[in-house]
Amino acid sequence: MTSKILTIATGGALIASALQSCKPKDTSNVVSGNASVKAYVAPGKFDEVYNFVSGGFSGQMSVYGIPSGRLFRVIPVFSVDPEKGWGYSEESKPMLNTSKGFIPWDDLHHVQLSKTNGDADGRWVFGNANNTPRIARISLKTYKTEEIIEIPNSAGNHSSPFLTENTEYVVAGTRFSVPSDNVNGDVPINTYKQNFKGYLSFISVGKEDGKMDIAFQLECPGVNFDLSRAGKGVSHGWFFFSCYNTEQANTLLEVNASQRDKDFIMAVNWKKAEEYIKAGKGRKESVKYAHNVWDESTHTSTSEIKNEVTVLNVKDFPDICYMMPCPKSPHGCDVDPTGEYIVGSGKLAALLPVFSYSKILKAIESKSFDGEYEGVPVLKYESVLHGEVKKPGLGPLHTEFDAKGNAYTSFFVSSEIVKWNVKELKVIDRAPTFYSVGHLCTVEGDSKNPTGKYLIAYNKITKDRYLPTGPELCQSAQLFDISGEKMEMILDFPTIGEPHYAQMILADKIKNNSTKIYKIDENKHPYVTKGEKESKIVREGNKVHVYMTCVRSHFAPDNIEGIKMGDEVYFHVTNLEQDWDVPHGFAVKGDANAELLIMPGETQTYKWVPNGVGIVPLYCTDFCSALHQEMQGYVRVSPAGSNVPLTWSVGTNLPKAEETATK
Amino acid sequence: MKKIIVIASFFVSALLISCGGEEKPAAQGQEAATTEEQPAMAEANPESYDPKRGEGKWTAELLALTETLDAAKADAGEKASNVKCSSCHKYTDERLVGPGWKDVTKRRTPEWLMNFITNPDPMLDKDPEAQAMLELCLVRMPNQNLTDDEARGILEFMRKNDGVK
Numbered sequence: 040m041t042s043k044i045l046t047i048a049t050g051g052a053l054i055a056s057a058l059q060s061c062k063p064k065d066t067s068n069v070v071s072g073n074a075s076v077k078a079y080v081a082p083g084k085f086d087e088v089y090n091f092v093s094g095g096f097s098g099q100m101s102v103y104g105i106p107s108g109r110l111f112r113v114i115p116v117f118s119v120d121p122e123k124g125w126g127y128s129e130e131s132k133p134m135l136n137t138s139k140g141f142i143p144w145d146d147l148h149h150v151q152l153s154k155t156n157g158d159a160d161g162r163w164v165f166g167n168a169n170n171t172p173r174i175a176r177i178s179l180k181t182y183k184t185e186e187i188i189e190i191p192n193s194a195g196n197h198s199s200p201f202l203t204e205n206t207e208y209v210v211a212g213t214r215f216s217v218p219s220d221n222v223n224g225d226v227p228i229n230t231y232k233q234n235f236k237g238y239l240s241f242i243s244v245g246k247e248d249g250k251m252d253i254a255f256q257l258e259c260p261g262v263n264f265d266l267s268r269a270g271k272g273v274s275h276g277w278f279f280f281s282c283y284n285t286e287q288a289n290t291l292l293e294v295n296a297s298q299r300d301k302d303f304i305m306a307v308n309w310k311k312a313e314e315y316i317k318a319g320k321g322r323k324e325s326v327k328y329a330h331n332v333w334d335e336s337t338h339t340s341t342s343e344i345k346n347e348v349t350v351l352n353v354k355d356f357p358d359i360c361y362m363m364p365c366p367k368s369p370h371g372c373d374v375d376p377t378g379e380y381i382v383g384s385g386k387l388a389a390l391l392p393v394f395s396y397s398k399i400l401k402a403i404e405s406k407s408f409d410g411e412y413e414g415v416p417v418l419k420y421e422s423v424l425h426g427e428v429k430k431p432g433l434g435p436l437h438t439e440f441d442a443k444g445n446a447y448t449s450f451f452v453s454s455e456i457v458k459w460n461v462k463e464l465k466v467i468d469r470a471p472t473f474y475s476v477g478h479l480c481t482v483e484g485d486s487k488n489p490t491g492k493y494l495i496a497y498n499k500i501t502k503d504r505y506l507p508t509g510p511e512l513c514q515s516a517q518l519f520d521i522s523g524e525k526m527e528m529i530l531d532f533p534t535i536g537e538p539h540y541a542q543m544i545l546a547d548k549i550k551n552n553s554t555k556i557y558k559i560d561e562n563k564h565p566y567v568t569k570g571e572k573e574s575k576i577v578r579e580g581n582k583v584h585v586y587m588t589c590v591r592s593h594f595a596p597d598n599i600e601g602i603k604m605g606d607e608v609y610f611h612v613t614n615l616e617q618d619w620d621v622p623h624g625f626a627v628k629g630d631a632n633a634e635l636l637i638m639p640g641e642t643q644t645y646k647w648v649p650n651g652v653g654i655v656p657l658y659c660t661d662f663c664s665a666l667h668q669e670m671q672g673y674v675r676v677s678p679a680g681s682n683v684p685l686t687w688s689v690g691t692n693l694p695k696a697e698e699t700a701t702k
Numbered sequence: 703m704k705k706i707i708v709i710a711s712f713f714v715s716a717l718l719i720s721c722g723g724e725e726k727p728a729a730q731g732q733e734a735a736t737t738e739e740q741p742a743m744a745e746a747n748p749e750s751y752d753p754k755r756g757e758g759k760w761t762a763e764l765l766a767l768t769e770t771l772d773a774a775k776a777d778a779g780e781k782a783s784n785v786k787c788s789s790c791h792k793y794t795d796e797r798l799v800g801p802g803w804k805d806v807t808k809r810r811t812p813e814w815l816m817n818f819i820t821n822p823d824p825m826l827d828k829d830p831e832a833q834a835m836l837e838l839c840l841v842r843m844p845n846q847n848l849t850d851d852e853a854r855g856i857l858e859f860m861r862k863n864d865g866v867k
Contacts, residue, residue, distance in 0.1 A: 556847060559785055570784040590789040591799070591841050615789055617846040665840045666799075690798070 070528055077520050078530035080107035085550070088482055088493060088543045091150050091164045092516070095537020098145045100166050100177065105482075105493055105543060106518060108532035116175050116184045117145035117168045121633030125184075128635055129609065129644035131333075133342035137171055137189050138327040146170050148197055148539040153249075157204040157271040157378075157487030161549035163249050164542070165200040165209055172196030174209055174242060176249055181554045185333045188251045191220045191326035191348055192238040198264040198280065202244075204271045204487070208254065208309070211240045212264030212280055219258070220326045231289040235261035238350075239280065241309065250332070253345075255316045256324075257307070258352040259360065260413030261287055263296070264305075266371050266437070271487050272378030274396040276310035279381050281369035282362075285412065297387060301364040301420070303412065304372055304383050306399055312351055312359050320356070321349035336563045338641050354414035361403060362412050364420040365392055371437040375446065375461050376487050380425055382446060382461075384435035391435050391448060393464060395425035426464045431457050436477060437540075439484030441491030441521060447484075449476040449496060456496055456519065458526060470526040472517055474500040478540040481521065490545060494519040494526065497538040505533060514538055555619040557640030564642035566611035571595040576687050583608045583685075589623040589637065590615045591664040593689065594657070597672030601685030602649060604678055610645040610657075612637050623670070624660025634660045649676045753831065757824050758817030765812050765857075769866075776862040779855025786846040787856065793863050800839055807864045812857055818843075820853050 080086050086104030093100055098118030102111045119126030119135065126135050126143060135141055145168035153163040163185075166175045172190040177183065190196055190211050198212030216235040218224040226234045236258050243254040263284040270277035285302045288295030315321065324347065331342040353360045367385035374381050381394040401407075402422040409419045434452030441447070446461050454475055458468040478497050482490035496517045505513060513533035520527045559569060568574050568586040574595045577584045583606050588595045594612075602608060612625050616639040625635040627647050635643045649655065659670035677683045755761065783791075790799035806815065810831070818825050818832060822843045825832045836842060848856070 558847075570786075571789045572784050588789060591844060593789070593799070595789065615786065616844055617786060617848075618844040621844060664842075 074527065074529040077527075078106045078108065078518060080104065080109070085546060087546055089546050089549060090480075090495065090541055090543045091152070092497075092534060092541035093147045093150050093166060093537075093539045094535045095148065095514075095539045096146050097536030098147050098168070099535065100147060100150060100164070101535045101538075102182065103516075104546075105495070106520075106530065108516065108518060108530050110535075112182055113535055114177055114182055114184065116166055116177065117147055117173065117187075119143045119633075122636075124633055124635040124643065124645075127633035127645075129646055130339040133340040134184060134187055134331045134333060136331055136342035137173070137329045138191075138344060139171065142171055144170075145173070147175075149200060150540060150542050151200050151202050151209075151485070152483075152542050152544055153206045153244075154202055154204055154486065155206070157275075159483045159486050159542075159544045159548065160206075161544055161552065163206075165202065167196050167199040167211065169195060169197050169214075172211065172213070174200050174211060174251065176209075176244075176251060178249075179549050180552050181335070183333065185335075186249070186251055187329075187331045188242060188253070189328035189330070190240050190242075190253070191328045192217075192236070192256060192258075192324070192350075193240065198267060199240075201267045201269060201278070203269045203278075203309070204275050206244045208241045209244055209251065210267065210269070210278060210309075211242065212267060213238050214263055214265070216261035216263065219324065221324050228289050231261060232287050235287075235289075237261050237264055237282075239264065239278075239307065240348075241312070251330075253328070253348050255312065255321055255349045255351060257312060257359065258350050258354075259305070260415060262303075263292075265369065266373075268372060268374040268381075268485065270374060270378050270396065271376075274374065274378040274381075276308065277396070278307040278309050279372050279374065280305045280307065281365065281372040281383060283368040283370075283386075297368055301366050302369055302385075303362040303417070304365045304369055304381065304394070305415070306361045306363060306418075308359050312356070315351055315356055315359070316349060321351050324348050324350050335557070336561060338557070338562065338564050338643065357414075357416060360415045361399070362415050362417040363394055363399070363423050364409070364417065366390065371435065371448075373438040373440075373446075373485070376440050376442075376489055378487075380461050382438045382448070384438065384448065386434055386436065386451075388435065389430060389433070391428040391431050391459075392420075393425045393428070393461065394423050398425065399423045428459055428464045428466065431459065431466060432469065437479055439479060439481040439494070440489045441481055441484070442489055443491065445491075447479060447481060447494055447521065447526075449479045451475055451477060454498075456494065456526060458521070468525050470519060470528060472496040472498055473504055473515075473531070474498055474502075476517075480541050480543055482543040482545065485542070492520070492522050493543065494521045495541060495543070497534070497541065499537070501533070504531070516541075555639075556617050557638060559613075559615060559617060559640040562613070562640055562642060564611070564613070566609075566644065567642045568611070568613045570615070571689070574687075574689075576685055578685055581606050585610045585687075587612045588615050589613070589625070589659065589670075591621065592659070592666035592670040594625075594659070594670065594672050595689040596687035597689050598691070599672070599687045600675040600677075601683050602674055602676050603681055603683075604649060604652060604676065606649060608647040608649065608674075610635075610647065611642055612645065613642040614639050616640070621663060622661050623663055625657065626660050627657045627674075628655050636661060649674075652676050652678050751828060753829060754811050754814060756814040756817035756821075756829055756832075758821035760813045760816035760820070762811070762813050765816065765854075767812055771862055771866045772858050773862075775855050775858035777855075777859075778851070779857065779859030780862075781855075782848070782852040783856050783859055786848065786852070790841075790843075797839070799841055800843060801835060803860055803863055805864055807857075807860050807866075815857055815860065816853055819846075819856060820848055820850075821845075 088105040090103040100114045115125035152159040172193040176186040193213040194217040195214030197214040201210045216237040239257040262282040265281040267280040284296035333340045365383040367387035369383045371384035407422040409417045432450035432453045436449045438448040476496040518530040614637040655674045792802045795802040795804035
């Protein structure tokens with residue numbers, strides 16, 4: 040068949056532009072004719088790729104399907120989520136505990152998928168809390184936050200989470216240098232140079248269970264640490280951190296931290312640091328940080344405050360860290376799939392330097408130094424440089440890779456993605472984004488074996504792109520097909536909060552691992568109710584524990600009397616369902632709490648402090664069956680000191696006459 | 703050369719078919735969704751459906767029931783029923799969410815019961831008796847993910863409940 044078929048997306052406005060080129064930077068001329076076919080996933084069909092997207096100032100992480108751009112789930116991480124009871128159920132409250140107490144919000148900026156041999160292994164995804172420094176580990180079986188660890192000696196945990204090639208460590212740098220936690224921080228702000236330090240934290244990750252523990256911290260010069268990637272393949276054992284504000288300014292950084300021609304990318308030999316720690320060279324520092332763990336068998340989390348970290352001052356061990364000069368406030372710092380090339384992106388630079396790992400080793404060996412910075416040797420720029428990409432665009436930020444030796448770099452100021460060849464440093468293609476792209480990601484694009492195929496640009500500004508919604512507009516993701524020589528934009532969709540960074544993984548790696556139900560037989564919650572016959576109420580002083588079950592479509596018990604003002608009532612609700620996709624919800628009228636969502640086989644606890652005498656309804660909030668509207672109950676609240684006995688029942692209608700007669 | 707402009711991608715597959723092409727999903731290169739988890743729908747050949755046995759792995763031969771009760775199995779089954787079944791089924795003839803269990807082993811064959819409690823969704827889609835109960839109760843019996851041992855115990859408990867000694 041020789042017919043040429045042009046498929047035009049439903050927006051008919053695109054027809055004209057597909058046929059003729061017109062003014063640049065008009066969306067219409069960057070959407071190719073068959074874009075809708077490439078991004079179309081028919082109803083009932085699965086996407087090819089999972090996309091884990093940070094929620095930025097929402098504090099959460101969202102899960103999308105690619106290429107359709109369909110949103111599947113928002114995973115609550117660092118912010119309370121009344122929709123899912125996260126931070127409201129008694130079981131989840133400890134997850135948001137910190138050394139400063141319960142904190143209901145944070146700012147989740149970066150995600151990274153766990154790795155084995157440098158490839159995404161689909162076990163966990165990690166996320167960072169920017170504001171109150173923490174790292175979270177999320178299970179890709181349950182899509183639930185399983186662990187959160189706080190990071191001492193850190194302030195503004197933007198520089199994380201970065202994983203080594205076998206997830207030996209998740210690493211976190213500090214954005215704000217600050218005085219260490221164990222010294223008196225009541226010092227003049229302008230003593231930055233003497234008193235402020237930059238710490239890098241190496242958090243070990245359990246090989247089987249993923250459990251995190253702060254293995255050691257490196258005390259580094261006081262600068263702003265920015266982005267980082269671990270070495271891989273040949274450069275496994277190293278980390279590369281971009282640093283800015285090497286001017287050590289403490290005010291008006293936009294001017295004062297932009298003075299020097301070159302800041303640094305700091306190369307860290309973490310295997311070497313590990314050796315020193317094993318040899319007992321670290322010093323113990325007294326600090327305070329929370330470590331919160333979710334236990335899947337008890338459906339409950341615990342929070343433990345820990346009191347010590349081991350620190351190495353890199354000044355005392357001059358073969359751990361080396362500074363590589365990098366033009367103009369480097370931001371992105373990305374390592375190519377072979378591990379040989381490190382791409383630095385100076386936010387204010389007009390070129391992209393690419394460093395060579397083998398040259399770094401040679402320069403260290405031959406001591407090709409250019410003095411030192413705060414006690415850390417500075418390598419000569421020319422000795423470690425593979426080459427520069429000239430005039431790539433304005434405001435380079437981040438780079439990911441495909442399977443063919445190409446790199447894709449985002450340019451914030453010129454709002455574009457530039458494709459270039461890593462070895463030859465030649466620009467191959469450029470594509471506009473709408474507008475002001477920050478991070479980008481390709482499929483498994485930071486791994487040893489990127490799939491390429493799709494690229495997503497995350498844009499900060501969307502005015503004139505969507506129907507307006509008042510002063511606050513959504514941010515957006517723009518999907519490109521990068522399988523050909525030219526990048527093709529195929530879809531554009533809004534996101535939750537700020538889609539700061541995201542990663543993509545092939546769906547086949549994880550889609551069959553999803554947990555479907557929690558087995559009721561394995562439920563070890565201390566207040567589980569295994570079967571309706573076990574349901575009961577136990578009063579302990581003014582604390583009342585309700586052992587409640589739910590199943591389509593009733594609670595047991597669903598009539599409760601004898602609750603008094605001044606009581607604290609704990610509804611421990613067990614979902615007896617053992618079928619996939621049948622959660623039940625639970626809410627109480629007029630209560631200053633959120634709802635619970637209870638997964639099949641799970642027990643969750645809702646705390647209720649009655650705030651008035653009378654009849655209080657409760658009901659199931661998640662549409663569960665044809666008789667969902669019947670899934671409800673009543674609690675009778677009597678005044679303090681009342682002699683109404685504590686009774687409970689289900690299925691007993693029309694109480695006896697004498698009970699009806701009680702006032 | 704013909705130039706055809708198709709508005710909205712939904713028409714692409716139809717067009718390919720009309721041009722004599724093979725039917726393909728609109729998004730080519732997409733692997734079809736795996737549907738192994740989904741039960742086969744009701745259009746299955748009615749000839750092959752045995753309403754006495756239901757659909758599932760259980761047969762009379764596989765069950766090999768004895769006339770007398772296996773008391774240990776019945777006790778284990780009662781425990782499992784109390785956790786996973788009794789929220790909706792009374793052990794008397796009274797209907798709660800679902801029908802009461804009294805005399806259920808006289809109304810159904812053992813293999814039908816075993817298949818229904820372990821494989822409810824496909825049977826609710828095609829079994830006339832199961833569908834009649836659904837019309838009455840209006841709640842699809844959930845799949846409680848019973849193990850083979852649990853299901854076998856529950857059947858024995860139902861037999862005990864119906865007077866088998």
